[in-house]
Amino acid sequence: MEVVVVSTPEEAARVAxxxxxxxxxxxxxxxxxxxxxxxxxxxxxxxxxxxREEGLSFARARAFLLDEYVGLPAGHPERYREFIRGELEQHVDFAADAIVGPGDLDVAPLDAGPAYEQRIRAAGGIDLQILGIGSDGHLAFNMPMSSLASRTRLKTLTPRTRQDNARFFDGDIDQVPTHCLTQGLATILDSRHAIMLGFGRGKAQAVREAVEGPLSSRWPASVLQLHPHATVVVDDDAASQLAFAEYYRTTYAGKPAGQGL
Structure with a gap:
């Protein structure tokens, strides 16, 4: 695992x-x-x-989403598929149907996990997976105590998670779905390169536990310690509890030119 500490989320974005x-x-x-x-x-x-400015093209690329709510109709603004469409897809040159989420398959929710795993395998696996870390250490909807060997599956959302997400549903928890589909932690480990981003002091404990703590389902992001090519890119605030922050800064600054992440 390589840890990169930068000053701001914008600098982290450039690195990733x-x-x-x-x-x-x-x-x-x-x-x-x-x-x-x-x-x-x-x-x-x-x-x-x-x-737009440098000609970076996604025209031949494909993409998979980490997770999706179950029960929201197609086109609902809080579907994660709509999030990616609005925040990235419609602004670049992905081909039609190049991006797939676990809720896009025409199968029952209980069958969607294995079907999604098969779709990823058929595509040759994920080359570069971007991740965000939750303040409790979750990755996607793999909440604390999720199995480190988990695969894409249907999960029940906890009342705490639904309450936290109610702000996106007019503050009404009853509008928040009760279930989701999520890639599992073992699925994430299958990616060839995983980049986890973390920003702000609210993520500092989770980053510390994921990077320097023991491997534990209590902190699901700690599973990245097992990844053969994992990169953690955090700002100064998220790195504020890391015991070896200066070591990470020094080693990154001293990397040979052109080595990359």
Whole structure:
């Protein structure tokens, strides 16, 4: 695991976007993994800028989403598929139907997990997966105590999670779905390169536990310690509890030119 500490989310976005630029230059048909939520937004804005100003192309790429609510109709503004459409897809040059979410398959929710796993395998696996970390250490909808060996599956949302997400549903918890589909932690480990972003002091404990704590289902993001090519990119606030923050800064600053993430 490589840890990169930068000053701001915007600087983190540039660091992560460099990995996309290199991958898509070398492998235009790469398979990407996208996360939703506020954390990856600076990255998506930077990718849009590079597409418009530098010619970064997604025309031959494909992408898979980490998770999706169950029960929201197609086109609902809070579907994660709509989030990616509005925040990234419609601003760049993805081909039609190049992006797929676990709720897009024409199967029952209980069958969607295995079907999604098969779809990812058929695409050759995910080359670059972007992740955000929750303040409790969750990845996607893999909440604390999720199995480290989990695969894409149907999950029941806890009352706390539904209450936290009610702000997106006019503050009404009754509008928040009770179930979701999510890639599992083992699914995430299958990606060839995983980049986890974390910003703000509210993420500091989770980042510390994920990076320097023991491997534990209590902190699901700690599973990235097992990933053969994981990169954690955090701002100064999110890195504020890391015991080895200066070591991470020094080693990143001293990387040979052109090595990349």
């Amino acid at each position: 976007a460099d990995a996309y630029s290199v991958l898509l230059r070398d492998t235009p048909s790469a398979v990407l993994g996208f996360a939703t939520g506020s954390t990856p937004l600076p990255l998506y804005r930077e990718l849009i800028r590079r597409h």
